[in-house]
Amino acid sequence: MDEFATRIEALEHQWMRSWVQRDRNQMKSLAARDFIFLLGSKSPAILDRASWLEAATTRFRCNGYRFDEVYVRRHGSIAVFATRMTLDATMGSDEWSGETWLMDLWQKSKVRHKWRIVERTISRPDTDIKMPDAIRSMQLWR
16 A cells, blocks of 8 residues: 555544544544535435534444455545445444445645545445434434
């Protein structure tokens, strides 16, 4: 793995550890102002940055994760990170663990030249009909 890919993967682990630790400040510092979380499913759902930060520190809890083979690609000031991930998580009182496909977009800021996560897409191979409504229920703008 080259130095760039190693840097992006390190940021991914930092992001995931901050979710596990429910460290809102760390997640906020890594997330771009226009960050979105997208659940790719039969009925997709999104969260904006404020909704994600609230959900990830309260109702949508990550207890552990493991990345499979990692794919990193740079497109100028944009980086793509993709992997199959095993996630140990809960959505409220419901178990939300298992295999997922994860794709994140990172963008290097023009002023401070720091990488920030712009978009996270998680796709699950199953068709859990409760998950899109659970994600929508966390939207702060509703």
